[in-house]
Amino acid sequence: MTPDVLASAKDLLARLIAFPTVSDRSNLALIEYLEGYFASLGVATRRWPDASGAKAALLATIGPAVDGGVVLSGHTDVVPVEGQPWVADPFVTREIDGKIFGRGSVDMKGFGACVLASVPAFLAAPLQRPIHIVLSYDEETTCLGSVDVIRGFGADLPRPGMVVVGEPTMMKVADAHKGVATFLTRVTGLEAHSANPQIGASAIAAAGEIVAEIGRLGRAAEASELCDPRFDPPYATFNVGVIQGGTARNILARECLIHWEFRGLPKYPTARAAEQVQRFIDQIALPRLRRYVSEPTIETVLEYDVPGLTPQENCPAATLALRLARANRTIAVSFATEAGHFQRARIPTIICGPGSIEQAHKPNEFIAVSQLAACLEFMEGLAGELARG
Numbered sequence: 270m271t272p273d274v275l276a277s278a279k280d281l282l283a284r285l286i287a288f289p290t291v292s293d294r295s296n297l298a299l300i301e302y303l304e305g306y307f308a309s310l311g312v313a314t315r316r317w318p319d320a321s322g323a324k325a326a327l328l329a330t331i332g333p334a335v336d337g338g339v340v341l342s343g344h345t346d347v348v349p350v351e352g353q354p355w356v357a358d359p360f361v362t363r364e365i366d367g368k369i370f371g372r373g374s375v376d377m378k379g380f381g382a383c384v385l386a387s388v389p390a391f392l393a394a395p396l397q398r399p400i401h402i403v404l405s406y407d408e409e410t411t412c413l414g415s416v417d418v419i420r421g422f423g424a425d426l427p428r429p430g431m432v433v434v435g436e437p438t439m440m441k442v443a444d445a446h447k448g449v450a451t452f453l454t455r456v457t458g459l460e461a462h463s464a465n466p467q468i469g470a471s472a473i474a475a476a477g478e479i480v481a482e483i484g485r486l487g488r489a490a491e492a493s494e495l496c497d498p499r500f501d502p503p504y505a506t507f508n509v510g511v512i513q514g515g516t517a518r519n520i521l522a523r524e525c526l527i528h529w530e531f532r533g534l535p536k537y538p539t540a541r542a543a544e545q546v547q548r549f550i551d552q553i554a555l556p557r558l559r560r561y562v563s564e565p566t567i568e569t570v571l572e573y574d575v576p577g578l579t580p581q582e583n584c585p586a587a588t589l590a591l592r593l594a595r596a597n598r599t600i601a602v603s604f605a606t607e608a609g610h611f612q613r614a615r616i617p618t619i620i621c622g623p624g625s626i627e628q629a630h631k632p633n634e635f636i637a638v639s640q641l642a643a644c645l646e647f648m649e650g651l652a653g654e655l656a657r658g
Contacts, residue, residue, distance in 0.1 A: 274386055278641050279369065282382035283362040285345075286371040292346040292409045295323040299345055303327055303385075303404060310388055317417040324406040326418050328426075331388065332396035332655065337430040339589075339651065340401045340422075340616070342415065342607060343381045344408035347373035353632035368635040375624035375636040380435030383623065383641055387648035394652040401429055408607055412449075412575040415607045419614050431586035432611040435622030437629060437636075438602060440643045442590045443620040445499060445601035447532045448577030448609060450539040452546075454479060454527040454569040456514070456554075459562050461521045469521040470565045473514050475558040476525035479567075482549045483507050483529055486542070495537040499601035505537040532603065539574050576609030578618065586617040593650040594621060602626065621647070 288299035300316065307314050307329045317326040332338065350359045350372055357363055359372040369379075384402055391400050401422075406414035422428050456476045461469025487507035496503040507529065514525025531542040550567050558565040580599070581587075587599055599619070604626055611618040623640035 274390070274645055275638070275642055278382045278386035278645060279364070279638070281385045282369060282374065282378060282641070283371075285378040285382055286362050286373055287360055289360050290345050290347055290373070291349050292407055293349075296345045296406050297323065297325060300325050300327050306385060307388070310392060312388065312392070319406065319414070324414070326403065326405040326414050328418055329402040330399050331391045331402070332399035334427055335398060336428045338399035338401055338427060339655065340403055340429045340432040340611070341384050342403040342405070342432055342434045342611070343377050343384065344405045344414065344607070345381070346406050346409050346414070347376065347378070348409050348630050350632075355632045359634075364638070367638050369638060369641075370633055370635045372634055374634050375437045376626070376629035376634070377436055377622060379437075379624050379636040379641060380622040380644060383644040383648060384435070387645060387652070390649060390652050394656040396652070396655045397657070398430070398655045399427060400651070400655065405607065411573045412605065412607050412610065413573070416610055419610055422614065422616065429616055431589065432608070432616050432618040433586065433590060434606050434608040434611070434618065434620045435644075436602075436604070436606045436620050437622050437624035437626045438600070438620055439625055440594055440621060440623055440640065440647065442587060442594055442596055442599045443602045444578065444580045444584060444587050444599040446578045446606055446608060446620065447500060447505070447534060447603050448539060448575055449530060449532045449605040450542070450574040451528070451530045451572045452543070452569055453572055454529065454567065456525045456527070456558070457566045458521060458523055458525075458558060459564050460523045463519040463521060466521060467561050470558050470560070470562050471521040472525040472558075472565070473522040475554050475565070475567065476512065476514060476527050478554050478557070479527060479546070479550060480509050480512065482554075483509055483546060486545055490537065493537065495534060497534050497536065497601070500534065500603050502603065505534050505542065506532045507542070532605070533577060535577065535579055539571075543569070543571065575605045576613050578606070578608040578612055578620070581617065584617050584619070586619045589654065590619050590621050593647045593654070
């Protein structure tokens, strides 16, 4: 890795961060920039737009069109900055004391910048197997932005032999992560004057009982025999993120919405958590809601279910990544990524990327320049490995 390549990565990182690709906005301006960058180097690209046409994933392939290549996967979207006390414009990079600040610097445009800066080296290497660069959307919200590209591998695209998802792991190799599922529970009661609760049903009262049960399940999970010490924390987690309902203090609420999530473990999957909550609803919450009237309902919808990443014996992706990262063991991470979707498609997958997840989603997010350098060395080694066959 030369100083010129590091300088290129830093310049590219500044350009990527300048695009405010918050998940609720379009990422097409950034996709167009990336298409232009690849085209300037003679690399063809292909878009996968979402249903609205406002967002797209991008694929660039370098090397021969054969099976057995390596996917480098990253996402273009970032989390919002509103309400966070940034000391400067979050979409303009600042380098201070060996750290580069900016929204998305570590999660995960730093990885993207390293991949882009390595393209000239990939092109110069006599690759025997291809490198596929996937840059997706909506990872921060649904993790579905890469799914269409994944379906293409092995269909109208060569089937890769392994995947490296570049989420921040301090360049350690992770072969496991928790799954995450998001749910929306809608409680529909019956309005009545609060002086006459016996002729109505409070959706908020029922929702409060459900929220309390979700909290109880979370506490029980901490002491469960289903814990896995590789994760931090080692237990599955529940979280109620949003509660919305009611119109006035003296009206029994007709509706209350509960937006909650579950982050599971291999032995404590989403289906188990969903069944536990539903059992409480069926046996306790709904009968209480219908004490006086029969109309009330409680419905829970599974919005998104991002699969976890499960360790695999003799995983070729882990073997290669450990060699490139000069490491001798894998780790597990608690955050969810697109890696589970790749693994579900039966492509060996690991996570390895620059920077610390502890800096992600925070004000004044940063990535250490030393981590960019380590990632660039990883990319240089990857080119050498694929040139040897």
